Structures are given as C-alpha cells and as structure tokens.
Amino acid sequence: MGKTIGLPSTLTYYSYFPFWNKFFSALNYEVVASPASSKQIIDWGVKETVNDACIPIKLFHGHVIALRDKVDYLFIPRMVSVDGKATFCPKFLGLPDMVRASIDGLPEIIDQRIELKRNTHGLLATCYKIGAALKENYINIVNAYRKAYIAHFQYRSQLINGVLPGEILHDQTLNVRNSRTMGGINLAVLGYPYEVYDPYISVNLLQNLAAMKVNVWTAEMVPDAILAKYRYKLSKDLFWHYSNKVLWACYYYLKQPIDGIVHVSAFGCGPDSIVDKLMELETKAHNVPFITLTIDEHTGEAGVLTRLEAFVDMVSYRRERK
Numbered sequence: 001m002g003k004t005i006g007l008p009s010t011l012t013y014y015s016y017f018p019f020w021n022k023f024f025s026a027l028n029y030e031v032v033a034s035p036a037s038s039k040q041i042i043d044w045g046v047k048e049t050v051n052d053a054c055i056p057i058k059l060f061h062g063h064v065i066a067l068r069d070k071v072d073y074l075f076i077p078r079m080v081s082v083d084g085k086a087t088f089c090p091k092f093l094g095l096p097d098m099v100r101a102s103i104d105g106l107p108e109i110i111d112q113r114i115e116l117k118r119n120t121h122g123l124l125a126t127c128y129k130i131g132a133a134l135k136e137n138y139i140n141i142v143n144a145y146r147k148a149y150i151a152h153f154q155y156r157s158q159l160i161n162g163v164l165p166g167e168i169l170h171d172q173t174l175n176v177r178n179s180r181t182m183g184g185i186n187l188a189v190l191g192y193p194y195e196v197y198d199p200y201i202s203v204n205l206l207q208n209l210a211a212m213k214v215n216v217w218t219a220e221m222v223p224d225a226i227l228a229k230y231r232y233k234l235s236k237d238l239f240w241h242y243s244n245k246v247l248w249a250c251y252y253y254l255k256q257p258i259d260g261i262v263h264v265s266a267f268g269c270g271p272d273s274i275v276d277k278l279m280e281l282e283t284k285a286h287n288v289p290f291i292t293l294t295i296d297e298h299t300g301e302a303g304v305l306t307r308l309e310a311f312v313d314m315v316s317y318r319r320e321r322k
C-alpha cells in the first residue's frame, strides 16, 4: 500500500464512504477512517469549532483531529451538489475552509469541489481531477472510478433492502432488519444520515428502538426514484439536498402503513427549522403521531429514551384502540 488518506467517519460518510474507500484503495492508497464518534471526539470538536456550529459540524472537526497525525492526506471535498439542483447545507460548502481556519497542523487536504450534473460523467470528471492532483494516470483513475461506482451501487442496494449503514460499515451486531416483526410497531425514523446512523450523536436511538422491538424505516431504505416522486408535494424543492430527502421520505412513509414518525434534528440547524415544521404539519394532516428529538452535545441518553418509550407506548395504545 502507498500513502494514507483519512476520511472522517461522519457527515457524507454514511452516504459515500464505500465509493471513496474503493476509489482511493484502487489507486493504491491506504484509506483510514476515523474511529467511531465518542465523547473524546466531540470534546475535541467543541474545543476547535466556532460556538454557533451545529453538533454534526463540531463532531466533524473532532474526527479531523482524530485523523490529523495519522495520515498523509485528508479527504474533505467541498460538497456543493450531487444532482445539479439542490445544494448541500452552506456548512458543507465551507467545510474545508472552516477546518483549515480552526485546526492547526493538518496534513494536505484534498478539497475538490463536487458539483455534479445529472449524469455520471460529472462524477468521472471530478474523480479525474482528484486523481490528477494525486498524480495518477487517466487509465488508473477510470478503473478506480468504475470499481467505486459498483461499490456505491451495491451499498445503495443493501440500504434499500433494509440493511443499516452501521451493519455494513462498522459490522455492528444490531440488525434492525432481522428484528422486524409481523404486527410490530412501525416507525419511520427520519433525519440526516449523519444524525440517525451515528450511535453517539443519536444517543443509541436505533439500538434502543430495536430493543423495544420497533420496526425501523429510514429515508435511505427508499429508492431515490421513488423519493423523487414526492418532490411535487411542494410547489418547489427546498434548497438543501439532505433536507429534501428527509421531507420526501416523510411524504412517502405517510402513504405507507406506519404508526408514527420520529424526526431526529440537530439543535441550531437552520434547514431543520423548516423541515421540522413541514413534517409536523403534514403528519398532523394525516393524523399520524410525530415526535422531534433534538440533539446537541449535552443530550443524555436517559432523557431521549424516556421520551421515546412514552412515544412508543402512546403509539401502541393508539393502535390497540383502532
């Protein structure tokens, strides 16, 4: 193996890690993912990040610090758009600059702008720029891109089949898919993937729901083509990529036989102030129970668990009375 490239295990990690892992590995780089989120990592992030940042951004800074002295390069792309329409939240757009301004002693950062049109050539061209910056030749880059594309496709297929990212990326023993029970409570758990799937930031939400024998459904289990049909519920899309996905998934699940919707939201998240209100109005119109769990670095598992248990109890009671 050649040089090392660090990929922080948060933000777009849950969407695109298999792609970038395969791409850099195929170019003979050793990919180093930061360890799972922890108190130590969030403490590092809180210390280095501007005060008014949301917890996912603070956590990202902590993951960068966890990798800082271990790798030759850090991969922090400037995520602008993956469909040529909606952009990522402004904090994603400025992420490489925020990290550089806040943290000293960083290795070289690969901060290629990712702004794709609606075809795959945009992604190939982006990969070419990244590979060329690493002085790779065209043939190797195209081959690496092909392998990465297949890895991403396989990953998406697994998610659509109900496997959770943690089961694929971290070998977690939790298996919400296998614990699904006929006649059990069905909850859609919606939020940005870096909140829903990170056990630390979500204070073990999915694990606790699995322990309560709740059948969990998430936005990533819905094929993109089906989600996109629900964009027409609003007269125009929201500006932000992940916010659209959460909202469309809410509209989708409200057409399915689910018992309730849990929205996982980060304290201080601007886009979520709109998403949460739209979800609340829509669930109310459909008479479907809805709860918002707002998380920040001070959130304790016991408090969230109490609210969750009360919500599940209420949903069960409601179902028995139907």
Ligand code: SF4
Pocket (backbone or CB within 6 Å): 054, 055, 056, 057, 089, 090, 091, 092, 192, 266, 268, 269, 270, 271, 272
């Ligand atoms: S969408 Fe919200 S939670 Fe995510 S990075 Fe932006 S402000 Fe933070």
